[in-house]
Amino acid sequence: DQGAMNDMKLWEKGSIKMPFINIPVLDIKRCQPEMWKAIACSLQIKPCHSKSRGSIICKSDCVEILKKCGDHNKFPEGHTAESICELLSPTDDLENCIPLDTYLSPSSLGNIVEEVTHPCNPNPCAANQLCEVNRKGCQSGELCLPYLCVPGCKLGEASDFIVRQGTLIQVPSSAGDVGCYKICTCGHSGLLENCVEMHCVDLQKSCIVGGQRKSHGTSFSIDCNVCSCFAGNLICSTRQCLNEHSSEDERQKFTGLPCNCVDQFVPVCGQNGRTYPSACIARCVGLQDNQFEFGSCISKDPCNPNPCNKNQRCIPKKQVCLTSFGKFECSQHECVLRQLNCDQTRDPVCDTDNVEYSNLCTLYQKGKNLSYRGPCQTFCKSIEPVCGHNGETYSSVCAAYSDRVAVDYYGHCQAVGVLSDYGFHTECAFVKCPLLSATGCKPVLAPGACCPLCAGMLRILYDKDKLDTFARVTNKKPITILDILDKIRLHVSVPQCDVFGYLSIESEIVILIIPVDQNPKPLQIEACNKEAEKIESLxxxxxxxxxxxxxxSALIASQVQVSLSVTSPSVKVVPVLHSLCSNLNGLDLWTSP
Structure with a gap:
């Protein structure tokens, strides 16, 4: 708003100064003042468009305003409204320009500021700090702000881009060669340090697909699969497809599941920590018979037999690894020293009696068992199993949320859901889905899920080789789905939305950006949609x-799908899940009283 006001003051002087032309205008206070305000506001939106991120108004609007309010007698010689707009706004393509009519009529979403907030805009933190949305909540008695100011580093001397302390950052190599990068750590000094050069990537390498050459960085479809060419390496999703050339026999055998596996739910646990609905699907994604065992991963006890030393305690730590588990062991536990005196580090956990402890050490010192990580929640006192979108049965909603997994339905997992527009999965017919949380929400259906939900959804291709490289040159530890979600979460700037996700059985990363209120308003649903579109564009x-x-940077291509908000008084508003607004594992909702 401040930027738009400054523009208006400059234009009121009778001239709009552009890099290659000055445009004389009449008194904009009297000539179409609302339209000039709309232009000023539209040009200050960041990003201006989720795809092009350009800052131009559409050509027809440009011509209209200059015909009405341009000072034609003072136009540069040989120029008309049309020729000036050809330079400034050469298109009416809505993908690449901003139509002013959006800003000349009241928003259908209303004007309730409290429904969606931006704690970090304007930036309340110091120049050497990074502002983050406070999703951790606060201890009682503390001043609770909706943002956190954390120490950070600038990416370069001339850069205003700040990253948090301790973060691993990929920056161009010092030599400046195209495709060459180094990985550095943001140190306590406020500078990037401990840099390690990576192998250069040949960006000239292309992929040959169906006799056609695809250059590096291009994304395209092959049947129903999305593919991307990365430095000569073709990476595609593994969706099962039908097309117009499919035979009648193929159509009859089509299940929509990978490798046309039978629609049955007999879960197996892969060595990557992912539960697959059946052995057939596990084999289809590339696992050998000795790389999975029957039963869900969450049902396995990684501490029996105890793999830790006598002076250590074995603690289950479930994780789904994206790196090659043959190179980086995807351990499902951690060994921690048995301590007589626990430190005061606050990393709250909840035991099976719904009693909260400041950290794991104090919980085990009291001889208790871990239920989930994060503060205890009143709505999880009574343990009721739920099925997550990842096909795991969790002991409670809170246990699922602490794993950053959204709930598909209540009860034990019993089916693999819809993956294809053509496949019909009968097992989901026996699942009782919760009613939608919002009035008039046109929902999305996550891959493998049975039940629809109101959310912005991303389906992301990733480069496994690149993740392996990152793991090899950094800490030699596997990179997990939770690592990706935690990083993406930092880029969602609206506290009314939170990030959940899982690795799909089609080998894509699925990210859901979901309103945290149990009865989200249309504006909040729209905000989560926009956050999803922003992440897709980035x-x-x-x-x-x-x-x-x-x-x-290993995320190479993304498709977004959003749940539209439609006005429909016939839709009953029912709380589906317990409110996410409690500060479980960083879930918090900031609203006015």
Whole structure:
């Protein structure tokens, strides 16, 4: 708003100064003042468009305003409204320009500021600090602000882009060669340090697909699969497809599941920590028979037999690894020293009696068992199993949320859901889905889920080789789905939305950006949609905003689907899940009283 006001004051002087032309105008206070305000506001939106991120108004609007309010007698010689607009706004393509009519009529979403807030805009933190949305909540008695100011480093001397202390960052190599990068750590000094050079990537390498050459960085479809060419390496999703050339026999055998596996739910646990609905699907994604065992991963006890030393305690730590588990062991436990005196580090956990402890050490010192990580929640006192979108049965909603997994339905997992527009999965017919949380929400259906939900959804291709490289040159530890979600979460700027996700059985990363209120308003649903579209655009444009973060630069292509908000008084508003607004594992909702 301040930027738009400053523009208006400059234009009121009778001239709009552009880099290659000055445009004389009449008194904009009297000539179409509302339209000039709309122009000023539209040009200050950041990003201006989720795809092009350009800052131009559409040509027809440009011509209209200059015909009405341009000072034609003072136009540069040989120029008309049309010729000036050809330079400034050469298109009416809505993908690449901003139509002013959006800003000349009241919003259908209303004007309730409290429904969606931006704690970090304007930036309340010091120049050497990074502002983050406070999703951790606060201890009682503390001043509770909706944001956190954390120490950080600038990416370069001339850069205003700040990353948090301790973060691994990918930056261009010192030599400046195209495709060459190094990985650095943001140190306590406020500078990037401990840099390690990576192997250069040949960006000239292309992929040959169906006799056609696809250059590096391009994304395209092959049947129903999305593919991307990365430095000569073709990476595709593994969706099962039907097309117009499919035979009648193929159509009859089509299940929509990978490798046309039978629609049955007999779960197996892969060595990557992912539960697959059946052995057939596990084999289809590339696992050998000795790389999975029957039963869900969450049902396995990684501490029996105890793999830790006598002076250590074995603690289950479930994780789904994206790196090659043959190179980086995807351990499902951690060994911690048995301590007589626990430190005061606050990392709250909840035991099976719904009693909260400041950290794991104090919980085990009291001889208790861990239920889930994060503060205890009153709505999880009574344990009721739920099925997550990842096909795991969790002991409670809170246990699922602490794993950053959203709930598909209540009860034990019993079916693999819809993956294809053509496949019909009968097992989901026996699942009782919760009613939608919002009035008039046109929902999305996550891959493998049975029940629809109101959310912005991303389906992301990733480069496994690149993740392996990151793991090899950094800490030799596997990179997990939770690592990706935690990093993406930092880029969602609206506290009314939170991030959940899982690895799909089609080998894509699925991210859901969900309203945290149990009865989200249309504006909040729209905000989560916009956050999803923003993340998609950052991934597909290889924006340094995401790509500078290890491991997010391994995300190479994304498709977004959003749940539209439609006005429908006939839809009954029912709380589906217990409110996410409690501060479980960083879930918090900031609203006015």
């Amino acid at each position: 991934i597909n444009s290889d924006s340094p905003t995401l790509a500078s973060h290890v491991p997010l």
